[in-house]
Amino acid sequence: MIKPISGFSRLSKKEKIDWLAKTYLKNQPEDVAVLRQYWNEDSHLQRLHDEFTENTLSNFYLPFGLAPNFLINGDLMAIPMAIEESSVIAAASKAAKFWGTRGGFKARVIDTKKIGQVHFKYNGNKELLNRFFTSVKPKLLQAVKPITSNMEKRGGGVLDIQLKDKTAAIEAYYQLHCEFETRDSMGANFINSCLEKFAEVFENEANKDPHITSEGKTLDIIMSILSNYVPECLVRAEVSCPVEELNENKDIEGKEFAKKFIEAVKIAEVEPYRAVTHNKGIMNGIDAVVLATGNDFRAVEAGVHAYAARNGQYSSLTHAGLEDGIFKFWIEIPLALGTVGGLTSLHPLVKLAMDILQKPNAQELMKIVAVAGLAQNFAALNSLTTTGIQQGHMKMHLMNILNQHQATEEEKKVLIEYFTKNTVTHSSAVAQLKKIRSL
Template identity: 55%
Template sequence: MRRKRDIIISGFSKLLKEDKLKLVAEYFENPGEVVNLLKSFWHSDEDQQKLFDEFSENTITNFYIPYGIAPNVVINGRTYLVPMVIEESSVVAAASAAAKFWSERGGFHSEIIDTKKVGQVHFSWSGQAVVLFDLLPLLKNRLIESVKPITANMEKRGGGIVDIQLINMTDQIDDYYQLLTTFETVDSMGANFINSVLEEFGQTLKVFLSEQIQLSDEHRQCEIIMAILSNYTPECVVKTWVECSFDQLDNLDEKLGGEAFAHKFEKAVKIAQVDVYRATTHNKGIYNGIDSVAIATGNDFRAIEAAGHAYAARNGNYQSLSRVEIENGIFRFILEVPMAIGTVGGLTSLHPLAKQSLELLGNPTARELMMIASVMGIANNFSAVKSLTTKGIQAGHMKMHLFNILNHFKATDGEKNAAVEHFKDQKVSFASVGQYIASLRK
């Protein structure tokens, strides 16, 4: 007999939301309770809920993630309250602690290196490369002319097409070429704009080649394989750093003076530059901060993180995105990371909390938001490496994780208050918390 879960469902997307919900609930032993639970996460405002439902497909409920605030974030002399959406314990606390620490040492410094984004038309053509390159000046003009209705508004805002290059990849794949296009999209992330331009480029390329009567019949044809933006944006980069003298690092560790701490911290970061196992975890910590700001402002954190990991491997080895420089008694910690982020369009304009996040940040431009997000990345990275090189990561992390463990044991408010007091000077672990709660209940 086939299990219910093995049955292929036809027409699920066409069902009403209530019917989808009931169908899914039938996969549980207590469908009535499941329906009530999932409905309990619906927004009380029907219009707001309808908006959330339409963000994605086959929606049956909402999934809550905490929305926290990191205060005292000083960037280039300006102070921010930064919204962070993340479920992981200690990330907001770590960012807040780093922000407070560096606010007393000149704050975070940040600058935009560049903001260009990339898209490609991948196509096959069987002629001689030199012929195609000879046609490129004419082709460029034709391509740009063909997308003027699409680029007009972007150009009014100061963006548009920056350059178009023909890339010969026939040494790797037979007959394979690219039209590699760079764009400036100003305050929007620009995905839909870029993809619309590229798809039109593909059609224009086919027509252009078909009109070249000097070419053979075969070479007046090409096959468009695909036209799509790239989430790898090595020319859309932000650089962020903190710096101070050795003496300003005194007292970070009871066993190390400021200079000794700086050199130990430097070595820890160098390990992440030569060891891929450490680099992966090191960079994950950076994206704890960056992703949380991206989510809070309605940006695509998956695209941002994919670009960062590719950038970390740009020299052939995956390594740390951050680095340390020590010179003349000055400690400098630097993060350089690609980031295609926007403040207009998409969820940034639709999600009510994304709009509030941007308002809380002072309605920043995309360039400013790049700096803010990267600051939260380096803030988390600093706190993590500081903990690792001093008291260890678990002491602080598990203290922050205590409430999650207490909720697992369904602790009452009184039990939670007692546990917080008890574990002020005790190591926190799942087992130790369980034993303590059990002792309270005897």
């Protein structure tokens, strides 16, 4: 029987691995070799990676690729992407090339407001609480001046604080709903520091006011935390062209392509089962750039999917239309991103990604990321409504199948040629590989 271990975090990396090998891996040397295989030979760089998180044993690598030829607001850009899924970078690159000759992508930031909340319970009179909040609000703003001074120099800071009554949902539940501008930083630490100071001062002032906290009336802070739902930190990206210019595929006229494409988007707008997969394809592009630039893709995912359900039903993040002979395809999406702080100044590949993107500020990065998502969705819908998704996807997936079965370079060359004219399936790839090896 395996026993709990005490003090695991204090062990050296070698000791952690030794314990793991003995306890769970039956002391298999090949398992330990895999962990060591992915250590960085540069000891300084390895120490840096080890300090990104806790109890590190090794590094988990993802491919770092590049999608070129993105014309965004008149600038030709190459977009770095970190992702393991086959065909994502190829699809994004294909969409970039397609729209590069049709005016490119247009993108603009709509707003950059971020949200944090102090959640508390109060069992007293609502009108008294409202008056108390109005009187104490200037003290709250003054209390965070030491925290906000540098941010204010960069044009950011606290935008507003509102008292919100949530007692209809939970008895005695209220919020301090706080709005922030964090400029080029994602701002999590800044926002949380401000919120905790708001909570401290708010509670202290309440306890000093006999009208608020006397005769059984209590004000209790539950928690103070930023929100990753940022529906007012919005960016829009779009493409458009005369419908006749959509005739790249010789098997389908531009008008017919537009009709099928728009119908496919409409289905994702009204059918949640389709919308989830539709939006997942968008996030293939978005997450890859967010990860490559050292941003928090989990926060982005959570906020984006909440936004997709903001009207009470999960729906498409992209939309399409045809008006006066002009085809238009667009996305509006919430993205709270940063270009300073966090991994942006620590991880060498993140720094390189920012250099590739010409050192964008946060708003510029929002535009780039939104464009990547729109391009990915266009490529997916293009395939779905014409050749089908599997033709391109499975050909890209072929290499994964061949690597799984240890195909040699010569075998790969033969099979890649074979599957240019034949449909790729896992079983057919394995069968052809066995056929080659039997000759």
